[in-house]
Amino acid sequence: MLLALLTWPVATLTVFAAAPGCQFVAGFKTLHDLQPQVVGDCVQDQSYTVNGDAQQQTTNGLMAWRKQDNWTAFTDGYRTWVNGPSGIQTRLNTERFSWESGSPLTDMESRFFGRLNTDRQNSGLAPVALNQRLVGLAEGRAQDQLNTGGLSHYDSAGNLVFQLLLDSSRIAYASAGENLAENNYDSSRTVEMADSGLMNSPPHRANILNPAFNQAGIGVVGPDTAGRYYYAQIFLQTPS
Secondary structure, eight states: OOEEEEEEEEEEEEOOOOOTTOOOOHHHHHHHHHSHHHHOOBSSOOEEOTTSOEEEEBSSSEEEEOTTTOOEEEEOSSEEEEEEBTEEEEEETTOOOTTSOOOSSOHHHHHHHHHHHHHHHHTTOOOOEEOHHHHHHHHHHHHHHHHHTSOOSBOTTSOBHHHHHHHHTTOOEEEEEEEEEEEOOOTTTHHHHHHHHHHTSHHHHHHHTOTTOOEEEEEEEOOOTTSOEEEEEEEEEOOO
């Protein structure tokens, strides 16, 4: 059976400064005014995604409002402050309150993420937190691989794609890494074989077991017409 793997680590630091003239409005202003030290200053004005959700980058993280929840939240990439039915409550990004919508991961992605943290815990490391923004980037990276039918960390200009995505999404990080994989095992085995292949490859294993990484996003798409599934893991270390 086919198993292909690619890995790339990168060490850098991206930080954001407050932008003059931007402002918080509506629910974002309410949450900011209640937790100004947590939220920080605005970097850009509020914008809307194609599905109607709202988001706004701050110097400390991201403000978000999802139509399906109708609650305003702020995340620093590890923890989330939600202004919900009981006022502001704080949770890890990997957790959900009972009144929130479910996991952002598909079943395969949940299995893949679970095996990633099992690998880390079996090596005496702390689990990485699920970062929903990294999930979106990882899913896009996996879809890119399916669309092109191959694995590559670089675009046609020789740029590291995942690094460009992190920077254009204004996600701050001290270091980051990416693992890519594909295989054509059937749906009952593909996740386990992808994880096994990554763990048996020294550079991929180094990303998975990097003690500095504390957040990750997972993407799994497929199968394509040839029966292949494509995998992406994006890791990062939050800035101190």
